[in-house]
Amino acid sequence: MAGIKLRQVTKKYGSLNVLNSIDLDVADGEFLTLVGPSGCGKSTTLRIIAGLETQTTGDVEIDGALVNEVRPSLRDLAMVFQSYALYPHLTVQQNLMTPLRLRDLDFWERLPLLGYLVPGRAGKMAKIKEEVHNVAAVLKIEPLLNRKPGQLSGGQRQRVALGRAMVRNPAAFLMDEPLSNLDASLRVHMRAELSELHRDLQSTFIYVTHDQAEALTMSDRIAVMMDGDLLQLGPPDEVYQNPNDIRVAEFIGSPKMNILPGEADDTGKVMCLGFELDQTLELATPGPVSVGLRPEHLTLQPTGTAECFSGTLSYKENLGSDVFLHLETEGCEQKVVLRVKPTEADYAQLGQTICYSAEPGKMIVFGVDGKRLGLSADHNQGQSD
C-alpha cells in the first residue's frame, strides 16, 4: 500500500503535448479514477506512473520515494491491461506464477531443466504455488488453473488478469480500462466486484476509464481529464453536482447536461431563453454565458403555464424506470433532455409542444472560456433587483 504523487508531469511526443503539467495526489488505499474521452492523456498518465513511459518533465513519487529513474518492475505496482495481456502459451496457473517466478527465483533457478538442480528451488516453488492458489481461491478461478487463456471467456480472462496483478501483493493496482472488453451485464457485475475487492485489499487503485458510469460508481475520487489537462479532481458527487468546467459538466452524467445559451448583463443578471435566472452572478461579467441544467432538474409543467420554457418533443426514450424526453427548443441548438417518471410522460406525443421549467437553484453558469461562474447564494436577490 502506498500513496502516489505526480508533480507537474508533462509528456510530449515530438511537438505534440499529450499531458500539460499534471499534479495528482493519490492517497494510500484510495480508489482514484482517471476519466476522460479517448485521447485525453489518461492512459499516458497511468503508463507514466507504471514506468512504461517516461514523462518529459515532472516527478513521480510512490510512497514518498522519487521513482523517475526506477524501472517498472521495481516500482512494486501491478497493472491490469484492457486486452488483459495474458501470456497465451502459458496456463492460467503459469500466468499467475510468472510475476512471482521473476521476482523470487534467481537467474539459475529459472533455467529450464537445470533450474531444478539449484538447491532451495523446490521450497520457493511450493510457496509460489501456494500463493497462486490463495489468489485463485479469492477470485474463484481455481477450476481454471490448468486451462490456457484461449480456452477462457472474457470474464474469466479478466479475473485471471486481476489475479496476476494480485499475486504480487503490490503497493498499488493500475487498471487501464479493464472492463471495456466485457459485455454490458458482466461489466456492471464486475464493477461491484472490483469495489468489493478494493475494500478487501485496502490497496491503492488507480483506474482509467472513458466510461463515466464506472467512474461514478466505483471511485473514492474522480479525476476528469481532457486534452491533456486535469480539469477537476474530487469525489463523484462533487464532480457531478459542481462541475467547474463546461467540459466536465458535459462529460459526466448520462444523458449529458443540457447547455442553454444565456446572456449576462453588467448587474450580474442572467437571461436564458427569454427568462431571467433566479440567481445572479457573484462577479458581473457582461456577455454571453452557457447555462447548464441536468435533465433531472427540469420538470414538466401543464401546457399553457405562463412562466415556462417550451419545446417540441422529437424523441421519447423509454428506459423503464425513467423516460428521457428530447425537446427541440427555440434558441437552443442542442436538444434539451428531460428526465421524468414514466407516468408523468404518458400524455406526451411526438411533435407536441411541451412546457417545462427548471428547479430553482440548480442552474450552473459557465463563462465563454468554459469556466464555472459563481452564483450568489441568495435566491431572491435576482428578483428584487
Add this chain to the structure above:
Amino acid sequence: MGKSRAHYWFIGPAVALMLLLLIMPVFVAATLSMTDYSLGNSSFNWVGIENYEKLFSRRSYQKMFSASLTYVLVVVPISVALGLGSALLISSLRIGGELYKAVFFLPVMATLLAMAIVWEFALNPIVGVVNDVLRSGCDISWIHSMLSGSWLGYEPATSWYGAACIKKFPLWLGDKQYALGTIAFIGIWQGFGFNMVLYLAGLTSVPRELYQAAHMDGADSAWERFKLVTWPMLGPTNVFVITISSIRSFQVFDTVEALTSGGPSKSTYVMVYAMFEKGVKQNLLGIGSAITIVFLAFVLILTLVQVYFVNRRVHY
C-alpha cells in the same frame, strides 16, 4: 427431385488442372521409377524396385543423401537464426531499419544463377577477391596475430589461418573439404533475408501490451522478455520459416550447377542436381524418377511433421 449439378462445374476446372498438373506427373514419375525408360526409346522394361535398390546401396547415391542432408542441416539452422537475429535487431532500430531490410533482402531478389557467377569470380583461388583479402591480411601483423590466434599465445602455424598463410588459401569450390561449405555459405547468404522478412512480419503481430505486461511482471532483461513473450508468440512463424527453409534447402540446384557441377568427387552432389544429371543430362529417366520420388517423400515428411506435430503446439 432434380438435383443441381452446378457444383461439378464449379470445382471441375480446379480438380482437372490439379490432377493434370500436380497429381498425374507424380504418378508418371512413380511409374517411370520402376522402368529403365530413356527419352526417345520406343519401349521400356519393367525393372521393379531395382532403381530404388541402387539409390540406397550405391556409394555415389549415399554421397548424394549425405550432401543434401548436410546442406539442409547447415543452412536451415544458420539462416533461421540469422533471420531471427537480424529481424530482432532491425525491429529495435529507430532509424535505418528500412536500409538494412533492403540490403539483407537484396540477395533474395537477385537471380541466384547470376549471383553464383559473381561468387565464382570472388572465390577464384587466383584472381578472386576473397583469397586476395585473406592473403593481404597475412602481411599485416595485427590481423595475422588476431586471426591465427598467436596473440593468445598459440603457435601461428597450428591455426587454420596461420597455416594457410604459410602454404596457400583453399580452392573454395575445387576442394572437396570446402566445396559443400562454400555452397552452404552462399545458400545462407541468399536465404536468410527471406527469413528475416518473415520474422519481421511475425514480430509486428506480437501485441505490445504483452511486452508491457512482461515489464510489469519483472522481466527486466531483453533475454527474459524474449523468452517470455517473443519466442512463444513467434511459434507459428518459426514453424513456417523452418519448413520453408528446409524445403528450399532441399531444392538447392542453381549454385551447384553453376559452381561445382556436383563435384569435386561428388561432395556437392545434392538431390536436385542428381535428378538433373541422371534424368536430363544422362537421359536415365528411371533412376532420375526414383530420386524424384524419394525427394518428394522427404518434402512430404517435412510438411506432415509441420502439420501434425508442431502446428498443434504453437497455436494457443
